[in-house]
Structures are given as C-alpha cells and as structure tokens.
Amino acid sequence: MKTAPRISRIAATLxxxxxxxxxxxxxxxxxxxxxxxxxxxxxxxxxxxxxxxxTRDGYKVSVVQExxxxxxxxxxxxxxxxxxxxGPSILVGHSYGGAVISQAGNDAKVAGLVYVAAFQxxxxxxAMVLNNKMPSATKxxxxxxxxxxxxxxxxxxxxxxxxxPAQQAKFMAISQVMPAAKSFGTPITAAAWRTKPxxxxxxxxxxxxxxDLERFMTKRAGSKTIEINASHVVYMSHPAEIxxxxxxxxxxxxx
Numbered sequence: 001m002k003t004a005p006r007i008s009r010i011a012a013t014l015x016x017x018x019x020x021x022x023x024x025x026x027x028x029x030x031x032x033x034x035x036x037x038x039x040x041x042x043x044x045x046x047x048x049x050x051x052x053x054x055t056r057d058g059y060k061v062s063v064v065q066e067x068x069x070x071x072x073x074x075x076x077x078x079x080x081x082x083x084x085x086x087g088p089s090i091l092v093g094h095s096y097g098g099a100v101i102s103q104a105g106n107d108a109k110v111a112g113l114v115y116v117a118a119f120q121x122x123x124x125x126x127a128m129v130l131n132n133k134m135p136s137a138t139k140x141x142x143x144x145x146x147x148x149x150x151x152x153x154x155x156x157x158x159x160x161x162x163x164x165p166a167q168q169a170k171f172m173a174i175s176q177v178m179p180a181a182k183s184f185g186t187p188i189t190a191a192a193w194r195t196k197p198x199x200x201x202x203x204x205x206x207x208x209x210x211x212d213l214e215r216f217m218t219k220r221a222g223s224k225t226i227e228i229n230a231s232h233v234v235y236m237s238h239p240a241e242i243x244x245x246x247x248x249x250x251x252x253x254x255x
Contacts, residue, residue, distance in 0.1 A: 030250040031111045033085040037064045037078055037104075039095025039118065041151045041160065041176040042233070046094075049239035050246070057247060060085075066100065068179035071186035078104040085109060090250050093118050094235055095209065096179065099127045105192030112253035113196050114246050116235050117203040120217035121188050128185040134213035136206075148178040159207045163230055163237040191221075198223040199249045201234060201242065208232035224248075 034054050036047045044063035051061045064081050066074035078100055082089055088111040093101035098118025105113050119127040140155035151160055156173035164172075200223035202214040209232065218225040228234050228241055235242045 030247070030254040031088050031090050032058070032060055032250070033087060033089040034059050034061045034246060034250065035064060035078070035081055035085070035089045035091050036061065037066065037091065037093040037097035037100050039093070039097040040068070040149065040179045041156075042094075042172065043175075043177050046172075046233065046236050050235055050243050053239060053243035054246065057243075059247070059250065062089075066097075068177055068183065070180055071099070071103075071183040074100045074183065075103045079107055082107045082109050088253070090114060090246060090253060092116060092246055095119065095232065096127055096184070099188060102191050102193060103188040105196055106190050110192065110196060112249045113193055113198040114249050115198065115200040115218065115221075115223060116242060117201060117206050117209060117214060117230075117232055119209065120193060120198075120200070120221050120223070121191065122220070123189065123191045123194070124187050125191075126185050126187040129187070130213060130217065131184075131209070134210040134216065136208055136210050136213075138207045143181055144178065147181050149181050149184070150176060150178045159232075161231055161233045161236070162205065162207070164233060193221040193223065197249070197253055199245055200225045201245060202227045203230045203232060203234040205229055206232045206234075 038044050044065045047063050054061050062081050064078045066077045088109055090112050091101045091105050091110045092114040094116040095118055098115045099121050101113055102121055119130055138159040140152040140159050143149055153173035157169035161169040198221055200218040204211050204227050228238050230237050
C-alpha cells in the first residue's frame with residue numbers, strides 16, 4: 001500500500017513547483033508606475049499623448065511639473081512625485097529633464113531610466129558642460145536680465161518643434177516656461193545611470209541638443225538606444241514609439 005504516500009509526495013512536489021512559478025511570475029511583473037519629467041521651454045502637458053497610450057495599456061502615469069527655479073528645486077519636485085508612488089517607477093526625462101532624472105533617479109524607488117532626446121550627465125558634470133562638448137545647432141536661446149532663459153519665439157518652430165504643426169509650435173513658443181539659467185550649469189552629484197538600467201532615444205533631426213552628443217551620452221551610459229528621425233520634441237511628434245520604449249523598460253526592469 002505504497003500508492004498513497006507516493007501520491008502525497010507527487011502532490012507536494014507539484015505544489016512547490018506551482019508556488020515557485022507563482023513567485024517567479026510575481027518578480028517578473030512589469031513596473032507599473034511611470035513618472036514623466038519635461039525639459040526646458042515646455043511643461044508637463046506635452047506628455048499627454050504618451051500618457052494616454054501608457055494609461056490605456058494599464059500603467060499608472062504621473063507627470064512632474066518642475067518649477068525650473070533651480071536644479072535643486074527640480075530634483076526635489078521629481079523626488080516628491082517618485083516617493084508618492086505605491087511601488088517602483090520608471091523615470092523618464094526629456095531634454096534638461098535627463099539631467100534631473102540622472103540625479104533624482106538615485107531614489108530607491110526608481111527601477112529604470114528612460115532618456116528622450118535628453119542630457120545624461122555623469123557624476124560631477126552638468127548639462128552645460130555636455131552641450132559645450134558638442135554644441136547644438138540652435139542659436140535662438142537668450143537670457144533675460146534677471147537670469148532666466150527663453151527660446152526666441154521667431155525660431156521656436158524650426159529649432160525646437162519642426163515636426164509639429166506651425167500653430168501648435170506657435171502656442172508652445174508664447175507659453176514657454178523660462179528656466180533659471182543657473183540650473184543649466186549645476187553638476188549632478190551621482191549619476192543614477194551608473195547603477196540603474198537605462199534606455200534612450202536619439203532624435204536625429206534635433207537642433208536643441210546635438211544628435212551626436214545624444215549618441216555619445218547614450219553609448220557612454222550603455223543605454224539601450226533607438227533613433228528616430230524627429231525634432232527635439234520627439235515625444236510629442238512620435239508618442240507611440242516613445243511609449244513603446246517606456247513599456248519595454250517597464251517590462252525589463254520588473255525582472
């Protein structure tokens with residue numbers, strides 16, 4: 001009468017196997033929180049199309065509105081949103097937002113980083129230092145008397161958002177956020193991409209950041225990179241491709 005013990009052993013083995021599979025499935029679930037960070041001369045509303053796609057696909061999206069009064073203030077605003085999430089997050093930064101996420105991404109709740117036509121400074125490096133290595137094509141960035149930056153509205157369309165409709169670019173130009181110039185020269189203290197997995201988008205028709213600089217930064221960081229023939233606001237003109245890359249990062253970072 002050894003059948004019963006044998007069946008019990010088989011049942012126990014199966015139970016352990018299913019439990020292990022369940023645990024594995026739990027550890028490989030995609031990261032569900034996505035935190036989006038805008039860059040200079042724009043605001044969080046530019047992420048709407050990307051956010052709509054991610055939300056439709058089941059992700060929880062949060063958009064940071066940086067005050068742009070200083071680099072430190074922008075990092076604090078980003079960290080505040082990260083810490084409000086109910087679990088790990090994928091942190092996404094566009095343009096100057098890449099410098100912000102390189103610092104804020106050291107938060108323990110950040111699982112991965114996505115750079116969208118963005119600066120990726122190393123420890124002790126600022127966005128300005130990087131831009132000076134390989135200057136951008138635009139000459140339209142100007143400063144106010146009290147130390148804030150703006151992009152000449154007359155050149156905003158061609159230098160910032162060439163692949164958006166002219167009327168849309170015109171409204172962006174007249175509603176642009178002016179950042180504190182000092183934030184451009186503030187170095188980060190620890191590059192999160194050195195310890196967190198990263199993904200990146202190179203916008204090959206970018207006039208606000210040199211595409212070759214974008215390639216240099218993504219290669220240095222070891223980011224999984226795609227290239228899109230787009231202007232600096234590639235996240236607005238190609239939201240489906242950007243959302244797809246973010247989702248890939250979410251799946252990979254959940255493993």
